[in-house]
Amino acid sequence: MGTIPAGTPRLNLARMQSLQASGVDQVAFSIDAPGAADHDAFRQVPGSYERTLQGARWAQELGIPLQINTVFHKGNQHQIDELCDLVESLGIVFWEVFFLVPTGRGTQLESCTAEEMETIFHKLYLLQKKVSFVIKVTEAQHYRRHVMQQERSAGNPPPTGRKSGKEISPTTGHPGAIGRSSKVVNAGNGFCFIDHVGNICPSGFLAEIRGNTRTHSLSEVYRTDEFFVNLRNPRLLKGKCGRCEFKVTCGGSRSRAWAVHGDAWAEEPFCVLER
Numbered sequence: 001m002g003t004i005p006a007g008t009p010r011l012n013l014a015r016m017q018s019l020q021a022s023g024v025d026q027v028a029f030s031i032d033a034p035g036a037a038d039h040d041a042f043r044q045v046p047g048s049y050e051r052t053l054q055g056a057r058w059a060q061e062l063g064i065p066l067q068i069n070t071v072f073h074k075g076n077q078h079q080i081d082e083l084c085d086l087v088e089s090l091g092i093v094f095w096e097v098f099f100l101v102p103t104g105r106g107t108q109l110e111s112c113t114a115e116e117m118e119t120i121f122h123k124l125y126l127l128q129k130k131v132s133f134v135i136k137v138t139e140a141q142h143y144r145r146h147v148m149q150q151e152r153s154a155g156n157p158p159p160t161g162r163k164s165g166k167e168i169s170p171t172t173g174h175p176g177a178i179g180r181s182s183k184v185v186n187a188g189n190g191f192c193f194i195d196h197v198g199n200i201c202p203s204g205f206l207a208e209i210r211g212n213t214r215t216h217s218l219s220e221v222y223r224t225d226e227f228f229v230n231l232r233n234p235r236l237l238k239g240k241c242g243r244c245e246f247k248v249t250c251g252g253s254r255s256r257a258w259a260v261h262g263d264a265w266a267e268e269p270f271c272v273l274e275r
Helices: 013-022 036-043 048-062 077-088 104-108 114-128 142-153 218-224 226-231 239-243 254-261
Strands: 026-030 066-072 094-099 134-138
Touching: 013 048, 026 048, 026 094, 036 048, 048 066, 066 077, 077 114, 094 114, 114 134, 114 142, 218 226
Parallel strands: 026 066, 066 094, 094 134
Antiparallel strands: none
């Protein structure tokens, strides 16, 4: 069981102690910049940065495994080095790195370019080589392609046999961390989303309603709904994703394709690769 407290005045030591007493497995805080001014401006909550760091310190003192979440976009992509240093200093077990999907309030921000994402990918790849915590990248499935290319160029080919080219095994990081996955996770593929009124969607970023838990079986919708089934079929991918040798391993963000192109099977708009 994990939880994500916000950096507001309601975050205090007593609440952290109650989480510890409840047996929480992991607690996550969001840090989106390496300093208070930028982080607070992004979160639009003055004092959020300092409260978040205090919450992280309390988690350490109480022995609660700590996760940090970060959203990368045009406004903070240049701070990747400072963010890596900050996150590494916090004694975490898990860093979840999100890349902006321009939907909802995300339309008010500008996404990283494909080249900027590639730079961040390489920084994360090098960091994962030396740290003990897990780095999980969300809504940038092409990070998996970057890792495979780097490993291949270093003379470390993927394993042979049934799993060849289809999985990346997380060989480093805390073994008990929540969210370790060796297979690609995408909208409707290893993941689905239920909103506050029970609507079933492939993702919170791909809010195509395919049923409701009040009237439909979640497992049946996930397994048999045509939209869900087609999202798991790499042969339906279009553009450069459809031509790519990594379309099974990666597949591009279906949520971002939906947000940018209005087509869940369109090509990933922020990938440098062309085959």
